Amino acid sequence: MTISKKIVLIGHFGVGKTSLIRRFVENTFTEDYKVTIGVHISKRTINISENEDISLIIWDLEGQDDIKKTRPSYLLGTNGFIYVFDLTRPVTFEHLNDELAFLKENFVTTPIKVVGNKVDLVNKIYLKEHSEQFDNVVDYFVSAKTGSRVEKLFAKLAEELI
Amino acid sequence: MLTKYIEKYHKNNFQYILVDDAGKILEQDNPILPLTIGENIQDIHPFFEILTHLLPTIDESFEFSCINLDYNNQETLVVDISLKTSTNNNNLVIIENLTNHYNNYQLTAQSRNESIINSQILVLKNEYLLEKETFKNNFIANFSHQLRNPITASTIFSDLLINSNLNSEQKNYLQIIQSANKDLKQRIEDILDISKIESGKLILVNKVFNLKELLKNLEIIYSYLGNKKGIHIQFNIESNIPEFVEGDQYRLKQIIGNLLTNALNFTNKGSIIMNVSLNYFRAKKVNLHFEIIDSGCGIDDESINSIFDRFTKLDTTAGTGIGLGLAIVKYLISEMGGNISVESEVNKGSKFTFNISFKTSNHSNDQKIEILKNQTPQLKRKYNVLLVEDSEVIQLSILKILASTGLFYIHIIDKAEMLIPHLIDNKVDLILLSNTIQDFSAITLASSVRNLSKEYKKTPIILLSTQGYKDDIKHFKKNSINHVLVKPFDKNKLLELVKQSLK
Ligand SMILES: Nc1nc2c(ncn2[C@@H]2O[C@H](COP(=O)(O)OP(=O)(O)OP(=O)(O)O)[C@@H](O)[C@H]2O)c(=O)[nH]1
Ligand SMILES: [Mg+2]
Numbered sequence: 001m002t003i004s005k006k007i008v009l010i011g012h013f014g015v016g017k018t019s020l021i022r023r024f025v026e027n028t029f030t031e032d033y034k035v036t037i038g039v040h041i042s043k044r045t046i047n048i049s050e051n052e053d054i055s056l057i058i059w060d061l062e063g064q065d066d067i068k069k070t071r072p073s074y075l076l077g078t079n080g081f082i083y084v085f086d087l088t089r090p091v092t093f094e095h096l097n098d099e100l101a102f103l104k105e106n107f108v109t110t111p112i113k114v115v116g117n118k119v120d121l122v123n124k125i126y127l128k129e130h131s132e133q134f135d136n137v138v139d140y141f142v143s144a145k146t147g148s149r150v151e152k153l154f155a156k157l158a159e160e161l162i
Numbered sequence: 163m164l165t166k167y168i169e170k171y172h173k174n175n176f177q178y179i180l181v182d183d184a185g186k187i188l189e190q191d192n193p194i195l196p197l198t199i200g201e202n203i204q205d206i207h208p209f210f211e212i213l214t215h216l217l218p219t220i221d222e223s224f225e226f227s228c229i230n231l232d233y234n235n236q237e238t239l240v241v242d243i244s245l246k247t248s249t250n251n252n253n254l255v256i257i258e259n260l261t262n263h264y265n266n267y268q269l270t271a272q273s274r275n276e277s278i279i280n281s282q283i284l285v286l287k288n289e290y291l292l293e294k295e296t297f298k299n300n301f302i303a304n305f306s307h308q309l310r311n312p313i314t315a316s317t318i319f320s321d322l323l324i325n326s327n328l329n330s331e332q333k334n335y336l337q338i339i340q341s342a343n344k345d346l347k348q349r350i351e352d353i354l355d356i357s358k359i360e361s362g363k364l365i366l367v368n369k370v371f372n373l374k375e376l377l378k379n380l381e382i383i384y385s386y387l388g389n390k391k392g393i394h395i396q397f398n399i400e401s402n403i404p405e406f407v408e409g410d411q412y413r414l415k416q417i418i419g420n421l422l423t424n425a426l427n428f429t430n431k432g433s434i435i436m437n438v439s440l441n442y443f444r445a446k447k448v449n450l451h452f453e454i455i456d457s458g459c460g461i462d463d464e465s466i467n468s469i470f471d472r473f474t475k476l477d478t479t480a481g482t483g484i485g486l487g488l489a490i491v492k493y494l495i496s497e498m499g500g501n502i503s504v505e506s507e508v509n510k511g512s513k514f515t516f517n518i519s520f521k522t523s524n525h526s527n528d529q530k531i532e533i534l535k536n537q538t539p540q541l542k543r544k545y546n547v548l549l550v551e552d553s554e555v556i557q558l559s560i561l562k563i564l565a566s567t568g569l570f571y572i573h574i575i576d577k578a579e580m581l582i583p584h585l586i587d588n589k590v591d592l593i594l595l596s597n598t599i600q601d602f603s604a605i606t607l608a609s610s611v612r613n614l615s616k617e618y619k620k621t622p623i624i625l626l627s628t629q630g631y632k633d634d635i636k637h638f639k640k641n642s643i644n645h646v647l648v649k650p651f652d653k654n655k656l657l658e659l660v661k662q663s664l665k
Pocket of ligand 2: 018060061063
């Protein structure tokens with residue numbers, strides 16, 4: 001049996017939403033940055049137990065410097081969010097808590113995974129220095145480039161959707 | 163006619179599709195997306211899976227704009243999609259193809275986002291570099307400060323030692339130590355200056371000062387130093403230069419002193435000439451021309467371009483590097499609105515030339531003298547100063563300094579036991595107290611003064627201290643001591659503090 005769930009990736013522009021999805025869906029990565037406008041939708045089915053598949057319909061939204069500006073129609077029927085920020089650009093996580101509060105307020109029961117992307121570009125000391133901002137908020141430090149923890153992120157979210 | 167045109171030029175931008183509540187395509191008009199009747203629209207593209215939840219609604223309307231439809235490896239279509247639901251299994255899906263429009267928008271967004279991200283990365287890099295730079299400068303400043311104390315101690319004790327019973331060989335060694343100390347101290351001052359320059363903290367303090375007197379003093383000092391080395395130093399100072407100008411006299415002294423010291427270090431025979439002449443008066447400014455000419459070892463063509471750079475050193479047999487001095491000199495001169503240049507020939511000598519402008523003020527000479535007076539506190543009468551010090555060298559140097567002003571009666575005692583009896587028998591306005599008096603701590607002595615009588619409760623006590631750490635100074639100041647002068651001090655510091663305490 002296959003169930004289908006809608007996952008939305010949201011966050012500032014250039015943080016790597018498209019890249020994470022390409023890593024997850026096609027297992028590819030490119031250094032080139034092509035700005036997403038509107039929304040791209042892709043799909044990957046994963047197996048969660050012996051005879052149970054889950055089909056993830058993944059919505060890759062255009063980046064916003066304020067997610068409150070996101071077109072509401074894109075968020076319709078969302079089953080799970082992945083909030084992505086860029087570990088190397090503080091502007092993308094400056095208002096992390098506000099943005100998350102906005103999502104939680106409007107989607108009270110929808111699971112949200114918070115990920116800091118491009119972990120391949122920073123070191124442990126950097127993460128430690130920012131631990132106050134990241135602790136208790138961030139679920140995964142991921143890299144679309146190396147693929148680190150990408151599979152795990154989606155699998156974990158999928159698990160929570162059933 | 164119009165109908166004809168419309169037929170000919172009508173753009174097939176819209177596709178109307180009728181689907182049932184399960185998403186099965188019932189009818190469609192125009193192939194933007196090639197659809198087959200009977201096929202389920204949700205199989206066309208994952209976007210349409212959203213319809214599962216929406217189709218069962220009744221008389222609702224949904225708008226989705228800017229949906230990218232990648233379809234069968236063809237060029238991505240970017241479309242707006244609207245959905246009108248109804249009761250009778252006849253739901254309308256309208257697709258409007260806006261690919262061109264959105265592609266243009268994509269180009270704009272692309273350049274906007276890229277430039278924003280680039281500027282953020284630049285800011286980050288900049289912040290990082292600034293942090294590193296600040297760290298470096300703070301580190302240098304702190305470290306250099308910490309070096310000062312051990313060097314001070316080393317200077318003081320070699321000064322004390324040189325007057326004790328030493329044979330001539332020992333004296334020779336000690337003189338080498340003393341000169342090394344001096345050299346080290348100068349280098350640390352230079353490093354501090356450089357770190358101030360780099361962090362933008364070196365600020366000139368412009369005040370009216372007596373230029374002629376400053377040059378005269380330099381002449382006395384350097385003639386003496388030259389004589390010691392057997393080098394004649396000739397000062398030619400044009401008499402038409404103004405007596406009073408406004409500028410940073412300490413930095414000017416530093417510039418000239420540095421160049422003269424270099425000249426002396428690199429000259430082993432012949433002479434050194436220092437010329438100061440007037441370039442011009444203009445708009446309340448006077449421009450002066452300075453030349454320092456030596457007959458020393460000279461600088462080769464290769465090195466001459468880099469001598470004003472930071473962290474270069476002339477490699478000479480003389481052994482005394484010029485270090486950072488010239489870099490500082492160049493910076494100071496440029497801060498004073500001038501520039502410095504050098505001509506040199508190996509084994510013939512060098513000539514350093516620079517110009518500096520100073521403000522001239524309209525004050526009459528009397529007013530200028532008045533200004534100068536207000537800068538250093540003036541005393542109204544002659545004061546009685548008591549020096550408690552057991553080092554003869556220091557006794558002598560303080561005596562010289564204070565006596566040269568003609569403002570003080572000076573009494574010296576070298577034993578702590580004599581302090582109280584002296585205070586009882588004599589009137590004392592100020593006490594200079596050494597912290598190295600045998601068997602007694604300075605604090606004990608100071609508090610015994612305070613306890614002596616009401617008269618001595620407020621008498622200024624200046625401690626001549628070998629301890630210059632902040633905590634020490636704090637400790638002294640809490641315990642009956644008004645000021646601490648850390649050894650070795652120079653004439654100006656001592657006089658300033660004494661005058662200030664008596665004012
Ligand atoms: N080093 C590194 N670069 C990454 C990573 N993820 C993405 N990038 C780069 O970051 C840039 C932006 O990536 P995208 O995936 O296009 O970002 P986005 O969030 O989709 O951007 P918008 O579509 O404008 O919202 C691209 O140049 C990627 O190559 C990562 O994990 N590591
Ligand atoms: Mg994108």
